Amino acid sequence: MTSDLPAGIDPAAIVLNTIRHPVIMVAPDGRIPFANADAEDFFRSSAAMLARDGLERFVPFGSPLLTLVEQVRERRAPFNEYRVDISSPRLGTERIVDLYVAPVPELPGHVVVMFQERSMADKIDRQMTHRGAARSVTGLAAMLAHEIKNPLSGIRGAAQLLETVVSDEDRALTRLITDETDRIVSLVDRMEVFSDERPIDRWPVNIHVVLDHVKALARNGFGKRVRIVEDYDPSLPPVYANRDQLIQVFINLVKNAAEAIGGDPEGEITLSTAFRPGIRLSVPGTQDRVSLPLEFCVHDNGPGVPDDILPILFDPFITTKTNGSGLGLALVAKIVGEHGGVIECDSSARGTTFRVLMPAWREPRAMDDTAEEGSAA
Numbered sequence: 335m336t337s338d339l340p341a342g343i344d345p346a347a348i349v350l351n352t353i354r355h356p357v358i359m360v361a362p363d364g365r366i367p368f369a370n371a372d373a374e375d376f377f378r379s380s381a382a383m384l385a386r387d388g389l390e391r392f393v394p395f396g397s398p399l400l401t402l403v404e405q406v407r408e409r410r411a412p413f414n415e416y417r418v419d420i421s422s423p424r425l426g427t428e429r430i431v432d433l434y435v436a437p438v439p440e441l442p443g444h445v446v447v448m449f450q451e452r453s454m455a456d457k458i459d460r461q462m463t464h465r466g467a468a469r470s471v472t473g474l475a476a477m478l479a480h481e482i483k484n485p486l487s488g489i490r491g492a493a494q495l496l497e498t499v500v501s502d503e504d505r506a507l508t509r510l511i512t513d514e515t516d517r518i519v520s521l522v523d524r525m526e527v528f529s530d531e532r533p534i535d536r537w538p539v540n541i542h543v544v545l546d547h548v549k550a551l552a553r554n555g556f557g558k559r560v561r562i563v564e565d566y567d568p569s570l571p572p573v574y575a576n577r578d579q580l581i582q583v584f585i586n587l588v589k590n591a592a593e594a595i596g597g598d599p600e601g602e603i604t605l606s607t608a609f610r611p612g613i614r615l616s617v618p619g620t621q622d623r624v625s626l627p628l629e630f631c632v633h634d635n636g637p638g639v640p641d642d643i644l645p646i647l648f649d650p651f652i653t654t655k656t657n658g659s660g661l662g663l664a665l666v667a668k669i670v671g672e673h674g675g676v677i678e679c680d681s682s683a684r685g686t687t688f689r690v691l692m693p694a695w696r697e698p699r700a701m702d703d704t705a706e707e708g709s710a711a
Contacts, residue, residue, distance in 0.1 A: 355448050360403055362443035364388035376449060377425065394422045402435050403445050411611075412436035416676075483519055490515040534672055538572035538695040539580060541630060545605050548584040557592040557603065565606035573628050574695035579669045586662045587632040587688050594636030594686060604633040610691070626675060626691035633688075639681040647679055 350357050356373035358366050366384040374381055377392050384392070393399050398418050406413050413435050421429045432450040493511040500508060549562050573580070588603060595601030608629045639647060648667040670677045675692040 353448075355450055357446065357448045358384070358389075359438065359441075360389050360445045360447060362407070364390055367444075373449075376451075392422075392424060393420050399433060399447070402433060403447065406435045406437055406445050407443060410437050414610075486515045486519055534576050534579065536574050536576050536673070539575045539577045541570065541573050541580070541607055541628070542566055542568070544577060544580045545584060545607070545630075548581060548588055549605065551585060552588050552592065552603075556589050559597070559601070560592050560595055561602045562588075563602060563604045565604055567607050567609055570607055570609055570628060570694075572695040573692050575673050575692060579673075583666050583669050583690070584630075584632065586666050587690075590662065590688075591632055591634035591636065591686070594634050596636070598636070600635070602635050604631070606631045606633070626693055628692045628694050630690045630692065631687055633685060635685040638683050638686055639679065644679065644681055648677070 350368075350370040351372075353370065354372060356376035357370045358373045359368040361367050365386075365388050366381075369377070369381045369384045373384070377384060379387075379392070389403070390400065397420055398415065399420055402413055402415055402418075413433075415433045415435075418431055418433050419429070420431060429451070434448040434450070436446050438444040438446055490512055493508045493515070497505055497508040497512075545564075545566075549564075552558075552560070552562060584605075588605075591603045592601075595603070606629075608631075609627055610629045611625075611627045648663050667677055670690055670692070673692060675690060678689045678691075680687045680689065
């Protein structure tokens with residue numbers, strides 16, 4: 335392989351310094367033999383000082399970063415971890431980052447770490463599936479159910495009585511009143527879902543059966559003119575979820591994708607599943623980290639989501655549709671969040687991808703056996 339670069343120029347260093355995220359390499363003894371320019375700014379130290387002092391001098395004692403580096407080194411496999419707090423007097427307050435850690439095969443024991451900085455508000459809103467936004471509708475939904483639906487039933491009943499005594503010309507007006515009250519009741523019913531705080535009945539679910547069911551519904555209805563492509567990993571374990579609620583999630587996502595494509599004859603929706611064992615998410619207020627190894631994606635090749643809408647896409651009443659209520663994606667985020675999962679959206683002019691990360695179902699027998707062994711001892 336030839337290169338046009340002048341002698342003495344390291345192309346790898348150029349590329350890593352071009353990446354707008356802090357990137358470091360950690361040696362087996364904790365030293366940092368390489369740090370790109372953004373890493374120097376992030377740690378507020380020069381590359382020479384980082385190499386001399388080591389990683390432990392720059393992060394809090396017992397930091398999850400140190401544990402993650404050791405885990406990657408031992409397992410020789412990459413891991414991602416979201417919402418890791420590495421705040422310290424040296425690095426500054428509210429330093430919340432996503433970590434992408436991978437081994438270096440050519441240098442045994444060495445690990446590369448990339449930091450993606452996130453503010454506390456950004457991570458709560460986007461990585462925790464916008465649960466706060468969904469909860470903001472709960473009180474309103476409960477109030478609407480009681481204060482609006484009861485008067486509406488009276489209005490509808492009065493309109494039906496009037497319909498029997500008015501002229502044919504006025505009967506159209508009474509029917510209009512009836513239709514509009516039904517429409518408002520339907521909207522309130524949809525909002526009532528947000529106030530449902532009952533525990534979810536969950537069991538092992540084959541995600542491919544769910545997606546096949548959603549695909550059949552789409553092909554016989556809203557997606558009959560859109561090509562739907564499958565990209566499944568057949569070896570996936572079951573997802574620990576409620577089947578009916580998963581169907582509701584993916585019907586909403588596939589319907590949104592079909593509407594984004596519109597009448598484009600080249601329109602295509604891709605349903606994909608994959609296993610991502612390195613993805614974990616911290617739970618706010620605890621030291622727990624939930625593993626989310628199952629990734630389900632709905633991708634469309636439509637025009638994409640406007641940049642000003644993307645950050646608030648899962649908030650209630652946010653919609654790009656002319657007649658949309660803006661509750662569909664908020665409900666999707668609520669369902670995914672209550673399952674302990676995460677939903678993300680990536681969008682560009684080439685299309686939009688909704689990515690759902692969910693926990694896998696684990697065989698309870700293994701836990702029971704461990705407990706029995708402990709009690710026997």
